[in-house]
Amino acid sequence: MHILPVLVQLAWRYLWRNHRRTIIMLSAVSVGAWAMIFMMALSRGMVDQMISDGISVIPGHVQIHNPAFLDDPSISNPIPYSQAELEHKFGDSGFVAWASRVRVPAVVMSERESRGVTLLGIDPAAERKFTFVDYDRVDGRFLDAVDDNGLVMGAKLADTLETGVGKRVVLMSQGPDNDIADRGFRVVGLFHANVESYEESFVFLGRQTAQEMLRIGDETTEVVFVGDDYRNVEPVYEKVTAAVDDSVAVSRWTEVDRYLGTILKTMDGFMLIWVVVIFLALSFGLVNTLVMAVFERVREIGLLLALGMKPGMVLGQIVIESMLLLGIGLLLGDLLAYVSVKPLESGIDLSIVAKGMEMFGASSILYPKLYLKDVILANVVVLVLGFLASLSPAWRASRYEPVEAITRVG
Amino acid sequence: MDIMLRLAWRNLWRQPRRTWLTTGAMVFSNVLLIFMISLQFGMYGLMIDNTLRIFSGHIQVQARGYKDDKKMREIVPDVRPLAAELRADLGSETIAARGLAFGLVSSEERSYGIGVYGVEPAFEPQVSNIPGLVGEGRYLDDIDAYEIVIGSALARNLRVSVGDELTLLGSGLDGSFAAAVLRVVGTFDSGARDIDRNIGEMPLGAFQEVFFMNGAGHQVVAMAPSLDDVPALESRIEAAIAGRNGLVVHDWDALEPGLRQAIEADMSSAFFMYGILVILVAFSVLNTQLMSVLERTHEFGVVMALGMKPGRLGGLVMLETALMGLMGLVLGAVIGAAITHWLGIQGYSIPGMEEMASQFNLPARIYPDTTWLSTLIGPAVVFVFTLLAAVYPALRLQRLHPVEAMRSA
Numbered sequence: 001m002h003i004l005p006v007l008v009q010l011a012w013r014y015l016w017r018n019h020r021r022t023i024i025m026l027s028a029v030s031v032g033a034w035a036m037i038f039m040m041a042l043s044r045g046m047v048d049q050m051i052s053d054g055i056s057v058i059p060g061h062v063q064i065h066n067p068a069f070l071d072d073p074s075i076s077n078p079i080p081y082s083q084a085e086l087e088h089k090f091g092d093s094g095f096v097a098w099a100s101r102v103r104v105p106a107v108v109m110s111e112r113e114s115r116g117v118t119l120l121g122i123d124p125a126a127e128r129k130f131t132f133v134d135y136d137r138v139d140g141r142f143l144d145a146v147d148d149n150g151l152v153m154g155a156k157l158a159d160t161l162e163t164g165v166g167k168r169v170v171l172m173s174q175g176p177d178n179d180i181a182d183r184g185f186r187v188v189g190l191f192h193a194n195v196e197s198y199e200e201s202f203v204f205l206g207r208q209t210a211q212e213m214l215r216i217g218d219e220t221t222e223v224v225f226v227g228d229d230y231r232n233v234e235p236v237y238e239k240v241t242a243a244v245d246d247s248v249a250v251s252r253w254t255e256v257d258r259y260l261g262t263i264l265k266t267m268d269g270f271m272l273i274w275v276v277v278i279f280l281a282l283s284f285g286l287v288n289t290l291v292m293a294v295f296e297r298v299r300e301i302g303l304l305l306a307l308g309m310k311p312g313m314v315l316g317q318i319v320i321e322s323m324l325l326l327g328i329g330l331l332l333g334d335l336l337a338y339v340s341v342k343p344l345e346s347g348i349d350l351s352i353v354a355k356g357m358e359m360f361g362a363s364s365i366l367y368p369k370l371y372l373k374d375v376i377l378a379n380v381v382v383l384v385l386g387f388l389a390s391l392s393p394a395w396r397a398s399r400y401e402p403v404e405a406i407t408r409v410g
Numbered sequence: 411m412d413i414m415l416r417l418a419w420r421n422l423w424r425q426p427r428r429t430w431l432t433t434g435a436m437v438f439s440n441v442l443l444i445f446m447i448s449l450q451f452g453m454y455g456l457m458i459d460n461t462l463r464i465f466s467g468h469i470q471v472q473a474r475g476y477k478d479d480k481k482m483r484e485i486v487p488d489v490r491p492l493a494a495e496l497r498a499d500l501g502s503e504t505i506a507a508r509g510l511a512f513g514l515v516s517s518e519e520r521s522y523g524i525g526v527y528g529v530e531p532a533f534e535p536q537v538s539n540i541p542g543l544v545g546e547g548r549y550l551d552d553i554d555a556y557e558i559v560i561g562s563a564l565a566r567n568l569r570v571s572v573g574d575e576l577t578l579l580g581s582g583l584d585g586s587f588a589a590a591v592l593r594v595v596g597t598f599d600s601g602a603r604d605i606d607r608n609i610g611e612m613p614l615g616a617f618q619e620v621f622f623m624n625g626a627g628h629q630v631v632a633m634a635p636s637l638d639d640v641p642a643l644e645s646r647i648e649a650a651i652a653g654r655n656g657l658v659v660h661d662w663d664a665l666e667p668g669l670r671q672a673i674e675a676d677m678s679s680a681f682f683m684y685g686i687l688v689i690l691v692a693f694s695v696l697n698t699q700l701m702s703v704l705e706r707t708h709e710f711g712v713v714m715a716l717g718m719k720p721g722r723l724g725g726l727v728m729l730e731t732a733l734m735g736l737m738g739l740v741l742g743a744v745i746g747a748a749i750t751h752w753l754g755i756q757g758y759s760i761p762g763m764e765e766m767a768s769q770f771n772l773p774a775r776i777y778p779d780t781t782w783l784s785t786l787i788g789p790a791v792v793f794v795f796t797l798l799a800a801v802y803p804a805l806r807l808q809r810l811h812p813v814e815a816m817r818s819a
Binding site: 018021071106109111114116117280291292350352355356 | 668694
């Protein structure tokens with residue numbers, strides 16, 4: 001009944017009988033485990049950043065639009081609720097943040113250049129919690145009210161247009177009856193974003209100012225909601241769906257930005273594949289080690305069996321040996337991953353490939369992230385698959401005929 | 411030498427299970443490496459080709475400074491004669507002139523800000539695949555006609571179809587107000603949402619009139635027969651425009667810096683993974699060979715006592731490893747190439763792949779590209795590391811004393 005401690009002790013001693021082999025195998029397991037976790041931390045960091053940048057542009061976790069708006073983003077497809085109705089519906093329903101806005105395509109012109117942009121008419125106070133603008137890095141000032149008369153654009157766009165804080169630009173868009181709505185604005189601020197293309201494509205106005213320019217009363221085209229966790233937007237989605245009727249389309253961010261949505265969905269799958277591939281590469285060495293370990297003590301095993309040790313115990317002892325080997329290797333690998341990821345968490349500068357990262361939709365600083373669930377995944381996969389892989393050598397060892405085994409010449 | 415070879419071969423098969431397991435590790439890694447590397451190279455090729463074929467081409471002549479901001483007034487003067495001259499000089503048809511402006515297009519019901527390219531209808535099809543993607547209607551044909559082709563998504567958003575008129579508003583080269591009425595003659599469908607929603611093309615002659623360009627444009631685009639020919643073409647074009655002030659020649663890498671960088675970023679993460687695989691195989695080989703040396707200590711002592719030099723014993727161990735490595739290389743290469751080649755014919759797609767593929771201008775179905783290089787590079791590296799892993803066990807033999815060795819069990 002106190003057999004387990006004995007088996008563990010036996011396994012432990014066998015392990016160190018041939019310490020070179022054990023150390024090599026331990027190194028292999030540690031390197032494998034380190035690589036699994038390190039790679040996962042890098043990928044997680046990159047995707048997290050992409051999504052948090054991406055969501056802040058889309059933005060929000062859940063949005064509502066006029067059903068026609070997604071394919072035809074025009075002022076002619078407004079949200080069928082007035083601002084007062086929206087306040088009434090969502091005002092105190094406990095979202096982390098929500099905001100209604102005017103989002104339409106427009107053309108911005110300086111005296112030198114013109115560019116197509118997305119015009120966002122926003123409530124600066126409500127948006128502050130989730131827009132991608134880095135408020136500490138705004139040249140000039142950001143908008144401060146819905147009726148602010150100024151315009152804020154990206155620093156890169158201002159460069160292209162050869163304009164800047166204090167200068168005037170003309171904004172042209174489509175009015176409700178397809179007459180051209182245009183108006184001059186003074187640029188009051190330039191924002192900086194992690195991804196350069198955002199700086200090129202967005203122009204901010206106060207919501208009310210935008211509505212006046214477009215002559216649309218208090219109509220908006222988009223309402224966005226932010227919940228606690230972008231990975232699980234269902235609670236927000238359900239709450240929003242319950243509050244509205246069929247006249248608007250409710251979408252999760254994964255449906256609006258399908259590229260990011262796909263990445264998030266396939267991410268866990270790719271992590272698992274990576275872990276399994278590394279394990280398979282390790283498994284050959286593991287099985288080899290066990291086979292050798294059994295082979296060189298066939299006579300001892302025969303002796304133990306002859307003395308009355310149950311085949312199950314032999315099997316157990318070898319499986320324990322394998323588990324000890326993997327367990328220690330994993331522990332070392334986990335530690336190694338922890339010490340190598342921690343100092344990198346302040347960010348890895350990838351600006352030499354910034355344009356390339358932008359093609360992936362990622363910013364040029366990578367912040368690796370160690371998730372407990374990834375570490376657990378790696379460890380559990382290795383232990384479970386390792387257990388299965390060690391069954392075959394262990395089984396063979398336990399099936400030896402004692403007499404044959406003892407008399408076998410090593 | 412022959413006897414050494416036979417000895418090594420026989421030694422390998424004293425422990426067939428161990429040999430197979432070690433070889434198995436190599437084969438597994440090799441197959442994986444061949445597949446991944448072929449897939450990568452296949453994808454990179456497509457990614458570059460598809461991206462460049464849309465607009466940027468292999469090489470462009472532009473005004474100095476134009477590349478970064480695409481400003482209206484950074485022009486190439488007399489752009490059509492320049493393109494014609496380059497075509498004549500280089501004897502190549504794959505050269506075309508373009509202008510680019512940004513403006514607001516309006517239909518009866520809708521208005522959108524877009525980029526409008528002025529193109530040479532006769533030559534644009536040689537440098538871009540947009541003309542070939544016109545689904546409805548036709549591509550442009552007359553260089554002075556007031557016509558436009560637009561992306562299908564833009565046409566849908568504007569609620570226009572072939573034959574309808576659009577108003578184009580913008581500012582001209584001198585900053586003055588530019589306006590024109592253009593007839594939609596065709597729509598194209600590139601599959602890239604940004605392009606189908608934001609781009610139109612009109613004949614360069616009309617473009618120059620509308621935007622008061624005075625014969626100027628912004629780019630002369632050239633395609634080389636293949637990526638390898640780009641540097642040669644670039645230097646010929648550079649020589650041809652040498653006399654013109656303010657013009658520069660950019661190759662695709664300068665035009666689309668994201669492309670190479672995306673590939674580099676992807677490659678470095680891929681090489682990290684490959685490196686780990688190779689290291690794990692090396693550990694496996696190290697373990698096997700060290701064991702096989704240790705368990706033969708007695709035997710080695712005997713042959714040394716009989717006069718065998720430790721150096722030759724070390725050589726024997728290396729030879730055993732090389733034989734094993736060679737088996738792994740050949741088996742891995744054959745199996746890997748077979749699988750990859752089969753997938754290269756079938757093509758394959760990963761669920762959810764479409765979204766990612768379109769981000770990089772890739773088709774949803776991927777055909778790995780099996781070449782000698784992509785097949786052999788992975789296994790060759792594994793082979794080298796296999797040999798390196800055996801160095802330590804082989805060196806241990808040098809310290810072996812025959813008498814002590816023979817005493818060990």
